[in-house]
Amino acid sequence: MIHGIPIQYFLIVSTIMFFVGVCGFIIRRNLITILMSVELILNAININFLVFNRYLFPHQLQGNFFALIVVAVAAAEASVAIALFINMYRRFNNIDVENISEMKY
Amino acid sequence: MINYTYTVWIVLIPLFMFVILGLFGMKMRNSLAGILGSLGLFTSTVLSYITAYFYFFKVGPVDGVFQSVSAYNIEWLAFTDTLKVHLGVFLDPISVMMLVVITTVSLMCHIYSIGYMKGDTGFQRFFSFLSLFTFSMLFLVIATDIIQMYIGFELVGLSSYLLIGHYYEKPAAVAAANKAFIVTRFADFGFFVGILLVSFYTGTFDFTVLINGDGSIFAGMAAASFMGMNIITWAMLLIFIGGAGKSALFPLHIWLPDAMEGPTPVSALIHAATMVVAGVYLVARMFIVFHFQAPDALEVVAYVGAFTSLFAAIIAITQYDIKRILAFSTLSQIGYMILALGVSGYGGEEGVGYMASMFHLTTHAMFKALLFLGAGSIIHAIHSNDLRDMGGLRKYMPITFITFAIAVLSISGIPPFSGFWSKDEILAAAFEHNKIIYFSSVLVAGLTAFYMSRLFFTVFFGKKTEYHHTPHESPWVMTIPLIILSIGAAFAGFIPFNELVTSDGAVFESHLSMSIALPSIGIALLGIFFAFLLYYKKSNTPDKITTSLGFLYKTTLNKFYFDELYLFVTKKIIFNIISQSIAWFDRHVVDGSMNGIAWVIEKTSVKSKELQSGQLQQYAFIFVAGTIILVLCFAYLFN
Numbered sequence: 035m036i037h038g039i040p041i042q043y044f045l046i047v048s049t050i051m052f053f054v055g056v057c058g059f060i061i062r063r064n065l066i067t068i069l070m071s072v073e074l075i076l077n078a079i080n081i082n083f084l085v086f087n088r089y090l091f092p093h094q095l096q097g098n099f100f101a102l103i104v105v106a107v108a109a110a111e112a113s114v115a116i117a118l119f120i121n122m123y124r125r126f127n128n129i130d131v132e133n134i135s136e137m138k139y
Numbered sequence: 140m141i142n143y144t145y146t147v148w149i150v151l152i153p154l155f156m157f158v159i160l161g162l163f164g165m166k167m168r169n170s171l172a173g174i175l176g177s178l179g180l181f182t183s184t185v186l187s188y189i190t191a192y193f194y195f196f197k198v199g200p201v202d203g204v205f206q207s208v209s210a211y212n213i214e215w216l217a218f219t220d221t222l223k224v225h226l227g228v229f230l231d232p233i234s235v236m237m238l239v240v241i242t243t244v245s246l247m248c249h250i251y252s253i254g255y256m257k258g259d260t261g262f263q264r265f266f267s268f269l270s271l272f273t274f275s276m277l278f279l280v281i282a283t284d285i286i287q288m289y290i291g292f293e294l295v296g297l298s299s300y301l302l303i304g305h306y307y308e309k310p311a312a313v314a315a316a317n318k319a320f321i322v323t324r325f326a327d328f329g330f331f332v333g334i335l336l337v338s339f340y341t342g343t344f345d346f347t348v349l350i351n352g353d354g355s356i357f358a359g360m361a362a363a364s365f366m367g368m369n370i371i372t373w374a375m376l377l378i379f380i381g382g383a384g385k386s387a388l389f390p391l392h393i394w395l396p397d398a399m400e401g402p403t404p405v406s407a408l409i410h411a412a413t414m415v416v417a418g419v420y421l422v423a424r425m426f427i428v429f430h431f432q433a434p435d436a437l438e439v440v441a442y443v444g445a446f447t448s449l450f451a452a453i454i455a456i457t458q459y460d461i462k463r464i465l466a467f468s469t470l471s472q473i474g475y476m477i478l479a480l481g482v483s484g485y486g487g488e489e490g491v492g493y494m495a496s497m498f499h500l501t502t503h504a505m506f507k508a509l510l511f512l513g514a515g516s517i518i519h520a521i522h523s524n525d526l527r528d529m530g531g532l533r534k535y536m537p538i539t540f541i542t543f544a545i546a547v548l549s550i551s552g553i554p555p556f557s558g559f560w561s562k563d564e565i566l567a568a569a570f571e572h573n574k575i576i577y578f579s580s581v582l583v584a585g586l587t588a589f590y591m592s593r594l595f596f597t598v599f600f601g602k603k604t605e606y607h608h609t610p611h612e613s614p615w616v617m618t619i620p621l622i623i624l625s626i627g628a629a630f631a632g633f634i635p636f637n638e639l640v641t642s643d644g645a646v647f648e649s650h651l652s653m654s655i656a657l658p659s660i661g662i663a664l665l666g667i668f669f670a671f672l673l674y675y676k677k678s679n680t681p682d683k684i685t686t687s688l689g690f691l692y693k694t695t696l697n698k699f700y701f702d703e704l705y706l707f708v709t710k711k712i713i714f715n716i717i718s719q720s721i722a723w724f725d726r727h728v729v730d731g732s733m734n735g736i737a738w739v740i741e742k743t744s745v746k747s748k749e750l751q752s753g754q755l756q757q758y759a760f761i762f763v764a765g766t767i768i769l770v771l772c773f774a775y776l777f778n
Contacts, residue, residue, distance in 0.1 A: 060760045068756075131755060 044085040052078035065122070065129040069115050076108045141193050143210035146228045149186045149238060150281060152179045153274035157267050164263030173253035176266040180249050180273060184242040187235075194235045195639055205644040207231035209347060212283055221342050229283035229346055232640040233423055233497055237280040240501050241413050243627070244508045245273045247620035248408040251512050254616035255404055255519060265305060265402065272298035276413050280420060285334050285344045288421065292330065292385060295414045296323045302409060303401040315397035322394040326384020330421075333377030336370060350427045357432045368435070375429055375436035379422060379443075386418025386473050389447040393701055395470060399462040403515030406462060411469050411511050412504035419476045419500055426493060426642060430485045441481020445569075445576040448474025450699070452586035456593070457685075457696045459526045461514050464594050465507070468550065471583060472503045478580065479565040482572040483642065490642030491649065492572070495564030498636040502557035505627035506549040512621055513543040517598060519617070520610040526597050533599040535610040538618045540599050542625040547595045549628045551588035552663045559660070560632030567655045584659050588666030596674035 051074055058071030080101040087097025119129050126134060156179035164172050194205075212227035249269060256262050275298050279291025297320075304316030338344055340363070341356040348356065363370045380391075387395035398410050409415070422429065422440060429437045451470035458464045476496045483492025516539045517532065518524055533540040549556035552563070562584060569577040612618065637649035673684075685692045694700065 056759075056763055060756050060763065135753065 041085060041089050044081060048078045048081040048085070051075075051081070063130050063132055065119050065131055066116075068131065069112065069119075073108055073112065076104055080104055141198055143190065143193075143208055143228070143230060145186065146190050146230065146238075146281070147211045149183045149190070149242070150228070150274060150277045152183045152186075153270045153277065155179065156270040157274060160263055160267035160270060164267055167263060169257070169262040170253070172263040172266050173249070173256075176270055177246065177249040177253065179270065180242065180246050183273070183277070184246045187238040187242040190230070191235050191239045194230060195232075200644070200646060203645050205232045205639075207347065207644075209283060216286075222338060222344070224286045224344055225284045226287050227283035228281045230281070232644060233420065234280050236497060236501060236640050237420060238277065240504045241273065241276050241280065244412040244504050244624075245269075245276075245408055247508060247512070247624055248404040251407075251515070251617050251620040252402075252404040254614045255515055256402060259402075261305060265302070268298055268301045268305075269405075269408070272302060272409060272414070276417070279417060282424075283346060285337070285346065285349065288424070289327070289330060289334060289381075292327055292381065292417060292421075293324075295385070295409075295417060296320060296327065299323070299398070299409050299414055302405040303398050305402050305405065306400070309400065311397075312400040315394075315400040319394040319398045322391055323384045326391055327381050329377040329384075330381020333374045333379075333381065336374035336377065340370065340374075346424065350425065357428070371428075372433045372436050375425065375433040376439060378425060379418075379436060379440055382418030382421040383443065384418070385421075386415050386477065387470055388418065388443050388474065388477060389450055390701070392447065392451065392470050393705055396463050396466045396698070399460070399466050403462065403511060403518060406466070407508045407511030407515065410466065411507040415469060415473055416476065416500050416504070419473060419480065419496060422477065422480050423493065423497060426480060426483070427485065429480075430483070430642075437481055439481075441478050441573065441576060444474045444477030444479070444481050445579050446474070447471070448478065448583045449579050449586075450474075452583045452590065454698050455590045456586065457692060460524045461517065461526055461529070461594065461598070462511070462524055464526075464590060465510055465514060468510075468587065468591065469507055471587060472499070472507065472550070475562070475565055475580065475583070476500055476503070478576055479568050482569050482576060484572070486643040487641075487645065487647045488649075490647070491564060491637075492568030493642035494636050494640060494649070495561060495568050497640045498564055498634075499558075499561035501634070501636075502549070502561045502628070502631045505624055505631050506546045506556075506558055509542060509546040509621060509624040509628050510550070512617070512624065513539050513546060516613045516617055516621065519613055526594065529598045530601040531599070532610060536612045538612055538621060542618075542621040543595065543599070545625045546628050547591045550591050551667060552584055552659055553588075553667075554656075554660065555632065556629055557627070557632035559656075561636075563651065563656050563659060564636075564649070566659055567652060570655055581659060581662055585662035585666040588663040589670050592667045592670030593674050596670055600675050 055071045055074035055076075055078060058074065059068055062068055062071065083097040083101045083104070087094065091097070122134060123129050126136075156176050160167075160172055160176060167175070194208075198206075200206075208230040210228040210230050212225050214223055215226045216224040218224070249266070252265065252269065256265055259265065272295065275291055275294030279288055279295060282288035282291055300316050300320040303319055304312055306312045307316075334344070337349070341349065343349065343356070357371055365373055382388075384391045395410060395415065399406055401410070429440070448471045451467045451474060455464050455467035455471065458467060476499050479492040479496035479499065481492075483490055483496070485493075516536065517529065520532070520536060520539075521528065523529070545556065549558040552559045554560075566577065566580055566584070569580050638646045641647060697703070
């Protein structure tokens, strides 16, 4: 229990983070920015996990571990994605999501 | 009983010749192709003569009546248990007679063509089509079944089309071929509807059932009526339309003069001796039905025949193209045959018209084929069809001159040549039954003598025309058929048709009545005399007469403007008004609705295709938007 800070504050922050991430994911064309947006979404979720765990079930650890798993997955995902982006950059000389359509048809 | 099964070869040999010449002809030398075709036909001819000998003389009439024989019969299509189409060989006096006539004339034309078509690039093609035509015509006459006859009608129409269009580089020939095909095909539609009517009510296609003299199967047709006439009359009229199209009877005569664009042997074989008598043969074949079940239709037949013969004879006087004169003369003579059938009764002496018609068919085949082949010989010599380019040819072409003279005397009805005997029987039959038709026929006899003599005197006597090179007599392959046919034209009149081909198959006594014969000889001589006065020496009297007649002459020269009338009806009325509106409906309504459906589907698919853009962010957007909408919906619903 964190004194003086009600749960809504945390939730508002995480919601803003989440929708900023979603908007970034939809709007931005640069793949790295999109990846960053995805990280933002994941971290918004993490905040929710931690906050709900802390406020609702303070003596249990499921939320914390879920957050850890998400961080691990996000790290793995980021490494794979960036490896892909580097290859794309070498191949096409840019990483704009709309231009990479070679394998589409 | 004699086994006539071999008669099937009479028909099949020309078919094989067609296939062989059609497939391998191009690899053969011209002369080989011609000789092969002629040899095949020679075999058919011999077989036909053997058949005729056995049928008419060896077996002869049983109890005074010639029996019809079904020599060969296979079931081809069975629609129901009773309604079946058979193919086969049906022999009775008229079909045996036709076999002899067709194979004889066809053989002569084959031999003649070897000379006439020499050097033509389509020589082999010509001979293969000639064989196809002979096959089709024989197939038609031996029809055991009305559907077989219909198939034969279509086949002769097709081969006629192919042969008229032989010189397919010439636009006129192509137009003539199309015209012939379309007009006859149009008429065959009537024939087909007639067949459907007959078979619907009687439940059979078989000639042995239809024409056995027992009228009970037609009871249903006679009882039913449509627009004030009973169905049998309608059916027979429709069948007659089919015959009229093939026989070029008024008003379906327009294709025959144009058909002269084909090579001359084709004109002789198809458009004079054989195919154009298919209609006469059809009426003769169904004669018993016409006479007993549909006397009104037979009346129409008689008047159509009489009118055609008069109409064509008048036009023939004014024409200048030698082949067109002969074509109109053919029309006129076919009118004779048809009117003889129309006025004929049934059985014994009553059936003299029927006998006369078949008699005239035979003699006409001889002398008209001879006239055409003679004309071909003249055209071959001077390379022109126009009467005005000819004159004084008797010195250059003695054989053509003599044979042509025999044919002219024969068609004019001068005894003892064949045309006299058959024409006399026709006039006798017409005199017995209908005085109007009789007088018109006598007039036609005079006109025939006049225009044939005009042709004859202009070509062989008359002015001396200067030719580019001296005309010469044709080679022997062309003159021998002329000589053989001239023997036929001279002596075919002595064949005792009253003992061979009669309406009921029974022999009857025929006698020459002086009161019929003398006027017809008189008017024929008168016609020849006038022609002699006008055309024997070059004079300007004919020109004076034509200018004094003015309008009448011009109308006749233009064949009473029938071609123009047909063109007007087809081009202006049918094409412009009916076809244009149908075309509009088709393009805008039928095509429009179909195109509309296609347009809607296309647009939908283009739009839905955009969903599958492959753009990750678009998918994400839709996913997010959908989720938000769902969330809002649930929030609203479960609030």
